[in-house]
Amino acid sequence: MTKQIYKYLNNIDSPDDLKKVDRGELNAVCQELRNFIIDEVAKNPGHLGSNLGVIELTVALHYVFNTPYDRIVWDVGHQAYAHKVLTGRRDVFHTNRQLNGISGFPKIEESEYDTFGVGHASTSISAALGMAVAAQMKGENRKVVAVIGDGSMTGGLAFEGLNNTSMDKNDMLIILNDNQMAIDPINGGFTQYLIDITTSRTYNKIRHKIYNFFRKRNIVDEKKKNKIIRFNNSLKTAFTQKEHNIFEGLNIRYFGPVDGHDVDSMVRILSEIKNYQGPKVLHVITKKGKGYEPAEKSVTLWHAPGKFDPETGKRLVCNHNNTEPPLFQDVFGKTLLELAKENEKIIGITPAMPSGCSMSIMGRRFPDRIFDVGIAEAHAVTFSAGLAKEGMVPFCNIYSSFMQRAYDNVIHDVALQKLPVIMCLDRSGIVGSDGATHQGQFDLAYMRCIPNLTIAAPRNEMELRNLMYTAQLPNKGPFVIRYPRGKGFNVEWHNEWEEQPIGKGECLKTGTDLAVVTIGTMAERAEKAINRLENETGLNVAHYDARFLKPLDEELFHEIGNKFKKIVTIEDGVIDGGFGSAVLEFMADNNYRIEVVRLGIPDKFIEHGTPEELHAMLGLNTEGLLESFKKIMKEEITTKEKELIKVHR
Numbered sequence: 281m282t283k284q285i286y287k288y289l290n291n292i293d294s295p296d297d298l299k300k301v302d303r304g305e306l307n308a309v310c311q312e313l314r315n316f317i318i319d320e321v322a323k324n325p326g327h328l329g330s331n332l333g334v335i336e337l338t339v340a341l342h343y344v345f346n347t348p349y350d351r352i353v354w355d356v357g358h359q360a361y362a363h364k365v366l367t368g369r370r371d372v373f374h375t376n377r378q379l380n381g382i383s384g385f386p387k388i389e390e391s392e393y394d395t396f397g398v399g400h401a402s403t404s405i406s407a408a409l410g411m412a413v414a415a416q417m418k419g420e421n422r423k424v425v426a427v428i429g430d431g432s433m434t435g436g437l438a439f440e441g442l443n444n445t446s447m448d449k450n451d452m453l454i455i456l457n458d459n460q461m462a463i464d465p466i467n468g469g470f471t472q473y474l475i476d477i478t479t480s481r482t483y484n485k486i487r488h489k490i491y492n493f494f495r496k497r498n499i500v501d502e503k504k505k506n507k508i509i510r511f512n513n514s515l516k517t518a519f520t521q522k523e524h525n526i527f528e529g530l531n532i533r534y535f536g537p538v539d540g541h542d543v544d545s546m547v548r549i550l551s552e553i554k555n556y557q558g559p560k561v562l563h564v565i566t567k568k569g570k571g572y573e574p575a576e577k578s579v580t581l582w583h584a585p586g587k588f589d590p591e592t593g594k595r596l597v598c599n600h601n602n603t604e605p606p607l608f609q610d611v612f613g614k615t616l617l618e619l620a621k622e623n624e625k626i627i628g629i630t631p632a633m634p635s636g637c638s639m640s641i642m643g644r645r646f647p648d649r650i651f652d653v654g655i656a657e658a659h660a661v662t663f664s665a666g667l668a669k670e671g672m673v674p675f676c677n678i679y680s681s682f683m684q685r686a687y688d689n690v691i692h693d694v695a696l697q698k699l700p701v702i703m704c705l706d707r708s709g710i711v712g713s714d715g716a717t718h719q720g721q722f723d724l725a726y727m728r729c730i731p732n733l734t735i736a737a738p739r740n741e742m743e744l745r746n747l748m749y750t751a752q753l754p755n756k757g758p759f760v761i762r763y764p765r766g767k768g769f770n771v772e773w774h775n776e777w778e779e780q781p782i783g784k785g786e787c788l789k790t791g792t793d794l795a796v797v798t799i800g801t802m803a804e805r806a807e808k809a810i811n812r813l814e815n816e817t818g819l820n821v822a823h824y825d826a827r828f829l830k831p832l833d834e835e836l837f838h839e840i841g842n843k844f845k846k847i848v849t850i851e852d853g854v855i856d857g858g859f860g861s862a863v864l865e866f867m868a869d870n871n872y873r874i875e876v877v878r879l880g881i882p883d884k885f886i887e888h889g890t891p892e893e894l895h896a897m898l899g900l901n902t903e904g905l906l907e908s909f910k911k912i913m914k915e916e917i918t919t920k921e922k923e924l925i926k927v928h929r
Contacts (some may be wrong), residue, residue, distance in 0.1 A: 357385030357398030379889030399717020402435025429457025434654030536563030613638025680720025709852030715888030737800030791822030
């Protein structure tokens with residue numbers, strides 16, 4: 281796609297500018313906006329398919345509603361790029377998801393048009409309902425719109441919000457952006473229910489004829505609209521399914537389904553229904569990746585494709601070869617398949633991330649033993665608990681930041697009942713460009729206080745494989761394995777299975793002056809920093825890999841407590857309440873009078889940037905760790921230097 285001069289888009293710095301465009305020219309605006317996003321995401325990777333699917337809807341919303349006074353609440357905020365471009369961020373959009381640039385998701389601090397921060401799914405209805413009720417209580421004529429889609433309606437919170445929407449006094453509009461996709465295609469009863477509504481040709485044909493009949497006779501006024509709506513609803517009941525329409529059953533007016541890529545029709549429909557009193561749903565049919573052929577043909581691949589040539593659609597990715605380290609997620613996926621071949625009781629469960637966590641590898645071989653439950657993390661955990669109760673071996677893979685949404689289920693349904701659910705936390709630690717909503721910085725802290733859990737963090741690919749093998753053995757109980765996003769370290773991992781003793785760490789290197797204790801993949805960075813420290817200062821540093829956060833290796837930590845005056849703990853999680861805190865508590869409880877210095881993520885949310893940039897910012901890269909070691913050992917280093925001077929004299 282050649283570089284374009286945007287006739288309309290270059291003059292739109294706010295929705296007020298958009299409203300100056302003639303309605304007949306909105307299609308041209310949409311095409312420019314689509315081209316702009318394709319061109320920008322090709323150079324600066326981000327989410328593509330979901331954003332191309334809502335171009336016309338976004339333009340229509342900002343054309344009809346008085347934003348930011350009227351509130352638009354986005355669900356799964358990775359579909360809000362067009363919204364950002366139209367609300368004053370066109371000229372900084374090239375910084376999207378980059379360090380100190382704009383966020384890839386709506387963010388309250390970034391713009392008054394971003395009415396609610398979004399990164400996780402299924403939150404829009406509840407948040408928008410709160411805004412709508414507040415407007416009612418304050419006597420404001422404020423319109424509130426929730427845009428929910430990309431699989432978010434499978435989340436329990438969405439249904440909780442719907443339930444209260446039907447009971448609380450409000451005029452909220454819910455836009456159901458129906459593209460039958462999350463990252464992967466979505467399944468389940470609600471998806472089929474929407475398909476039934478969408479594909480009922482008899483109903484749609486009759487509804488269209490009736491509406492046109494009233495429009496041509498200019499008799500569609502507010503009072504008669506109510507009658508038409510009731511008649512339409514009876515048609516839906518008659519022609520789409522025997523049972524009552526779920527939205528109507530909740531006393532929420534239902535409109536649709538309508539073509540979400542017909543911007544003129546969307547403007548007309550939104551203009552007609554925005555002033556209707558009471559809660560309402562507009563069912564909009566869209567296509568993820570709309571308008572860009574490669575993204576339409578391969579929707580999952582083009583959800584977030586990385587850099588690509590916008591002209592040819594060729595993705596600019598490095599070709600993996602046998603010398604490159606594998607991704608941790610692929611080690612998980614391939615190991616799970618091998619285990620499943622040997623143990624027919626193994627079941628895979630994931631909330632809408634079969635490709636992301638590589639559970640799809642097992643799914644291709646054993647499709648009946650993989651369950652993608654949709655964006656429903658809490659259900660995923662309790663469903664896994666039910667499987668475990670009946671003797672199955674569930675591997676429940678949930679991204680670290682998403683597991684936060686299932687915290688009660690982990691405590692109440694798994695740990696309390698000691699059910700052997702294996703919870704694999706992908707994307708733990710610093711994730712990168714998705715920012716604060718997706719960083720996996722809290723899992724060590726929020727998991728370690730739960731009784732009955734075994735919590736482990738492999739330092740490389742081989743340990744991940746062995747821990748997965750260990751976790752599925754009999755009588756291991758609830759088991760948590762956390763590992764990062766990205767590549768491993770090219771460690772040979774196609775080994776024979778080796779059971780890991782529960783709660784046992786390892787001394788990787790002996791030393792006398794300082795003990796460095798790491799957990800998980802921080803070991804590799806620490807090793808490099810230790811080598812440089814010893815080469816530059818002459819100090820002798822010991823390095824221990826804890827491997828298990830819970831239970832701690834008491835024998836190993838007694839050894840450390842007895843041998844060293846200073847300990848440094850390193851983790852890619854929050855310092856408060858995490859691994860370092862566990863070590864500090866152990867030393868205090870056992871009356872060791874030694875200095876414990878904890879290195880990790882401070883008590884703040886970490887914004888977007890590359891993992892390398894963020895690790896450097898946090899002092900968790902090799903250079904940062906080396907500087908920390910030097911500060912901690914400043915007195916010892918000075919002493920060594922003085923001794924060297926005496927020797928030379």
